[in-house]
Structures are given as C-alpha cells and as structure tokens.
Amino acid sequence: MLSYIGFESKEVIIAGNNLNVVLAGKQSAIDMVVVNGYTSQRRSDVTAAISSVSGRDLLKSPVTNVTNSLAGLVPGLVVQQTTGRPGLNTAALYIRGQVSSNATALIIVDGVERTTFGDIDPNEIExxxxxxxxxxxxxxxxxxxxxxxVISTKKGKEGPARVTFSSNFGRLSATKRPEILSAYESAMLLTEGQMNTGEPRTFTDEDLAMFKSGTGDKLLYPNVNWYDELVKDHWWQNQQNLTVSGGTQNIKYFTSFGHQFENGNFKEFKTPLDYSTTPSYQRYNFRARVSMDITNSTNFEVNLAGRNEHRYSPTGFTEYNDPAGAVSNGIEGVVGRALKIPAWGQPFFKEYINSSDPAIIGLDGTYNHIVNYNLTGINSVNPYALLTYGGYAFTDNNVAESVFTLSQKLDVITKGLSVKAQFGYDATQMSGKLQRGSIGYFDLNRTTKELTPVAGSYNDFFGAPAYTRSGYTKTNLQVFINYARSFDKHNISANLIGQRELRGATAAEAPFANQGLFHSSLTIMAAVIF
Structure with a gap:
C-alpha cells in the first residue's frame, strides 16, 4: 500500500526489482476550500503556508479539549499540555515555536476573534x-x-433532516505512577545520611528492624504510600452529542447539543463536611446556524452558540482566596505533599475512613490528622486531612457567542463583486464560590503515644463562603468589499475590510455595577491576490 498527502492511495503487487508506481491526485484535495478567516480560496490556488485539519480528523482523538487533538496532525505545530486537570487541560499551541512567553497564536472562530477554541464541541467544527x-x-x-x-463551524446542507447522535466513554490513567520508597528503605537511607554527617539518628536499629518486619504498631511505624492512598488507578470521562441538520434550496440549518463530563484522579472520600474530594468538569454546548437566501443575490445567516462550564475542585493546599484561583491551583499542592512525605512520616488508618458512625468519624478526624512535626518538620501537612477537611471551590462559566452576517452579490455592477456586513456579539459571565473548612492537626509523642492538638488548629465546620462574579462583553462589526474574477487561466481577487471592535468588562466583586472597563479598536485591511 502506497500513500501520500494529496494523492489517492494505491495497492500494488511487488514483482521484480524495478517498481514504477504513479499515484493519482485527489480531486477533493485540489478543489478543497481553504478559509483564512476573512476570505477563502481553493487549495490549488493557495501558495501560502496553510495547513488544514478536518472536523472528522478531530473526532478520532478521544480527548475532552480540541486543542489536544491537534497533536501530530499539523506539521511544525508544537502542542504542549502542561496539566491534565479536568476542565483546565487546554494545550498551549505554538505555530512558530515558543520564541517568547506570549508567543500564542491568534484565534478566529467564524470570522470573529476569540480567546480560545478548546471548549468548542468537536462535533461542531467543520x-x-x-x-x-x-x-x-x-x-x-x-x-x-x-x-x-481559523476555525470554521459546520453549516446545514440542502436535503432532508439528518439526525446524528454520538456517545463515547473513556477510561483515563496516568502514563506513569511514581515509585515511592518503603518506610524501611527511606528510614535506612535517612539513618545512613545522618551517620555520614554526624547528625543524631532519628531511628534506632530496633526502629529499623520494626520497619523492615512490618509488624510494629502502625501508629509508631507506619508504611504509607500517600500517592497510592489518595490517587485512583483510573478515572472516567464521557461525551454525548446530538446534531440535526438539513434544509431546502433557500434555507439551511445546523443545530448541535453536546454534553461532556470528566472526573478527576483523586479518590472519593466521605467527609463530615459533605463535599466531593475529587475534581471534576462538566460542560454543555449548544450551536444553531441558519442560512437564508432572501433573494437570488442576498443571503442572511445567524450563528448562535453557547456553553456552560462547571469546574469543581477541593481547595487542597492553595494560597488563593478566590474560587477561580482555588480551582486552578489547589489540587497540585495535595499531590506535591503526598509525594514529599516519607512513608514513615504519618500514619493512615483505613479502618476509620468513609464511616457514618460518629465515634469512627471522631477517630478519623484524630488519628488520620497526625502531622508528626517532630519527625517531618514544622511545614508538614497531612494530605488526607487537606483533602477531606480543607473545603471546596467551583466556578460556573456561561458563554454566549453570536454572529449575524448579511451578504450581497453585486454582479449587476460587475461580475465577481460582492459586499458583506458581519456583526458579532459575545457575552461571558463567570461566577464562583469558595468555602474553606477548618482542619485540626495532631502531634504524636512516640514515647507515650499521646496525641497533642497543634496550637491554632481544630476540626470545625465551614467558614464563611467567598463569592465572585465577573462579566465580559464584546461587539465586533466587519464590513467587506470583495472582488473575485477568473479570466481564462488567470485569477484575481481583492478585498477591502473594515473592522470595529468594542470590548467591555465589569469589575469582579461588583456583579450589579453598571460601570466597567472598555476598549475599542478600528482596523482597515486591504489585499490583492493575482
């Protein structure tokens, strides 16, 4: 089987030493229309460096964010995913490499500049x-x-109504789990280092023997792999989409309804404060695109899209006091602490977790909240306590995007002349809630096995919640004068484009304020292509 980009694949039987194979060009690839944001050209007429990815190729990747599906599909494109956190796993895309800290590319969706396209349902993308x-x-x-x-969403096509439904379920897991030293190995290496430097030993030979045998009191000789205790081996995601499209010669429509849910990698522990201990992301997408031929030369199109994004996370170990900051930066601290605490540092009693018995809950809030400052240092925290008593945060992001386009052919003046006016209106509103819990920590006296509350810490109910709310609006007006004409084997096209954009943002913590920050810009562009 021989294949090459832009040519039909061909299967041949090898006979002899010399092989001469001629591949036929793909007519579809030659005639394919390439959209560059403001105009479009046939692939055969394009001499600039433009790569294209079809929506069908995007659907082959079972990812929750469209940006990640571009990996390996575009020559020279660097796709860098720095986190796998649900709902915040957008990849950084660099077309010409990361030459600076802000070398991100411009994003155009259906002719309007947008800040991201990762949260668009891939079923909507043409x-x-x-x-x-x-x-x-x-x-x-x-x-x-x-x-x-340049992202182009799907349009309706002439024909009877076509209904499609798709659903997929995915199982996720870490590509590699860290290898953690056992309590004996870690204690032995610590002892060896202390003896080499002349420092006092933390553990005696009898202590090392207890760690090695694994028969000692779990309160004094724990062997806890905190990463394995807190993190799942695998977790789940699912995605569903329903599209309805079709139309007549004069009216064409495309509608899409999508849902997506992605769970996080932390185990679900029962907490007296009654919140989930695993992060999650849920998204609903909607798009309706209707094109109407008002006359033989006049077309009006409405393109409406919206999505709701719910991001949730335990607050974990975060310094942020706003919901968005806690959602995006809290959970890594729990992972970091779980990896830093030696297996002998803090005990963990599984028999006390996930209980509804008040007496057991009391034991869980005591014996599973030990920090052992004398052993692990004053900056130690208990990752299980952080996860189950630290609190939670979530954000709801509601996005509405609309584009209205009126196109008029002016062949009555001269063939190939047309004008177009496009108005885009985007509105985004984000709200969030952060509520911290109170964590009581305990120190252990290894001689008496007495537990002493750490000063200033106590197990209690939630503190006062913190709310945020902010908004963002943008209007975009574009006027086009286009001329495209073919003379025998020669093509000429010219474009004159004027764009006026107004952006406004309401200040956070002032959800009902009428005043905000505004920015406007006016741009005029012209191009002639022979």
Whole structure:
C-alpha cells in the first residue's frame, strides 16, 4: 500500500526489482476550500503556508479539549499540555515555536476573534486552518505575527433532516505512577545520611528492624504510600452529542447539543463536611446556524452558540482566596505533599475512613490528622486531612457567542463583486464560590503515644463562603468589499475590510455595577491576490 498527502492511495503487487508506481491526485484535495478567516480560496490556488485539519480528523482523538487533538496532525505545530486537570487541560499551541512567553497564536472562530477554541464541541467544527507564514497572515497585521488558527463551524446542507447522535466513554490513567520508597528503605537511607554527617539518628536499629518486619504498631511505624492512598488507578470521562441538520434550496440549518463530563484522579472520600474530594468538569454546548437566501443575490445567516462550564475542585493546599484561583491551583499542592512525605512520616488508618458512625468519624478526624512535626518538620501537612477537611471551590462559566452576517452579490455592477456586513456579539459571565473548612492537626509523642492538638488548629465546620462574579462583553462589526474574477487561466481577487471592535468588562466583586472597563479598536485591511 502506497500513500501520500494529496494523492489517492494505491495497492500494488511487488514483482521484480524495478517498481514504477504513479499515484493519482485527489480531486477533493485540489478543489478543497481553504478559509483564512476573512476570505477563502481553493487549495490549488493557495501558495501560502496553510495547513488544514478536518472536523472528522478531530473526532478520532478521544480527548475532552480540541486543542489536544491537534497533536501530530499539523506539521511544525508544537502542542504542549502542561496539566491534565479536568476542565483546565487546554494545550498551549505554538505555530512558530515558543520564541517568547506570549508567543500564542491568534484565534478566529467564524470570522470573529476569540480567546480560545478548546471548549468548542468537536462535533461542531467543520475545519481548522492554521496560517503559518507572513503571506497567509498579512491581513491580520501584528496580531498574526505568531500565526493564526481559523476555525470554521459546520453549516446545514440542502436535503432532508439528518439526525446524528454520538456517545463515547473513556477510561483515563496516568502514563506513569511514581515509585515511592518503603518506610524501611527511606528510614535506612535517612539513618545512613545522618551517620555520614554526624547528625543524631532519628531511628534506632530496633526502629529499623520494626520497619523492615512490618509488624510494629502502625501508629509508631507506619508504611504509607500517600500517592497510592489518595490517587485512583483510573478515572472516567464521557461525551454525548446530538446534531440535526438539513434544509431546502433557500434555507439551511445546523443545530448541535453536546454534553461532556470528566472526573478527576483523586479518590472519593466521605467527609463530615459533605463535599466531593475529587475534581471534576462538566460542560454543555449548544450551536444553531441558519442560512437564508432572501433573494437570488442576498443571503442572511445567524450563528448562535453557547456553553456552560462547571469546574469543581477541593481547595487542597492553595494560597488563593478566590474560587477561580482555588480551582486552578489547589489540587497540585495535595499531590506535591503526598509525594514529599516519607512513608514513615504519618500514619493512615483505613479502618476509620468513609464511616457514618460518629465515634469512627471522631477517630478519623484524630488519628488520620497526625502531622508528626517532630519527625517531618514544622511545614508538614497531612494530605488526607487537606483533602477531606480543607473545603471546596467551583466556578460556573456561561458563554454566549453570536454572529449575524448579511451578504450581497453585486454582479449587476460587475461580475465577481460582492459586499458583506458581519456583526458579532459575545457575552461571558463567570461566577464562583469558595468555602474553606477548618482542619485540626495532631502531634504524636512516640514515647507515650499521646496525641497533642497543634496550637491554632481544630476540626470545625465551614467558614464563611467567598463569592465572585465577573462579566465580559464584546461587539465586533466587519464590513467587506470583495472582488473575485477568473479570466481564462488567470485569477484575481481583492478585498477591502473594515473592522470595529468594542470590548467591555465589569469589575469582579461588583456583579450589579453598571460601570466597567472598555476598549475599542478600528482596523482597515486591504489585499490583492493575482
């Protein structure tokens, strides 16, 4: 089987030493329309560096964020995913490499500049075109200096109503789990280091023998792999989508409804404060795109999209006092502490967890909250206590995006002349809640086995919640004058584009304020292609 990009695959039988195979070009690839944001051209007419990815290719990757599905599909594109946290796993995309800290590319969705496209349901995307060189990004000026991603969503096609439903379920797991030293190995190496440097020994030979045999009192000689105790071996995600499309010669429509849920990697522990101890992400997507031919030369299109994103996380070990900060930065601290605490550092009694018995709950809040400052240092925390008593945070992000387009052909003036007006309105509102719990820590006296409460710490109910709310609106008006004409074997196209954009943001913590911050810009662009 022989294949090459832009050509039909061909299967041949090898006979002899010399092989001469001619591949036929794919007509579909030659005639494919490439969208560069403001205009479109046939692939055969494009000389600029533009790569295209179809929506069908995006659906082959079982990922929850579209940006991650581009890995390996575009030559020269660097896809860097720095976190796998549910709902915050957008990959950084670099078309020309990471030449600076802000070398991110411009994003255009259906002709309007947007901040991200990762949370668009992949079932809504028709194609993604990546503009790489100065020729393809010239119309965008300095904004396109790091390349441009042009995302086109699906349109309705003439024909009877077509209903499609898709559903997928995924099982996730870490590519590699850290290998943690046992209590005996860790204590032995600590003792060896102390003897080499002349420091007082933490553990006696009898202590090391107890760690090695594993028969000692679990309160004094624990052997706890905190990472394994807190983190699941695997977790789940699921995604469903329903689309309805079709239309007549004059009216075409496409609608999409999507749902996605991704669970986190922490185990679900029962907590007296009654909140989930594993992070999660849930998203609902909606899109409706309707195109109407008002006359033979006039077309009006409405493109409405919306999504609701719910991000949840235990607060864990975070210094942030706002919901968004706690959701995006709290859980790593729990993982970090779990990996740093030696297996002999703190005991963990599984028989006390996930109980409804008040007496057992009391034991859980005591014996599973030991920090052992005398052994592990004053900055130690108990990761299980952090997870089950630290509190939680969530954010709800509601996004509405709309584009209204009116196109008029002016062939009555001269063939190939047309004008188009496009108005886009986007509105985003984010709200969140953060509620911390009170954690009581205990120190252990290894001689008497007495537990002493750490000063200033105590197990209690939630403190006062913290709420945030912020908003963002943007209006975008574009006016196009286009001319495209073919003369025998020669093609000429010219574009004059004017764009006016107004952005406004309401201040956080002032959900009902009428005043905000506004930014406006006016851009005029022109291009001629022969």
């Amino acid at each position: 194609s993604i075109n990546i503009l790489k060189d100065a020729s393809s990004t010239a119309l965008y000026g300095l904004k396109g200096a790091n390349g441009v991603f």
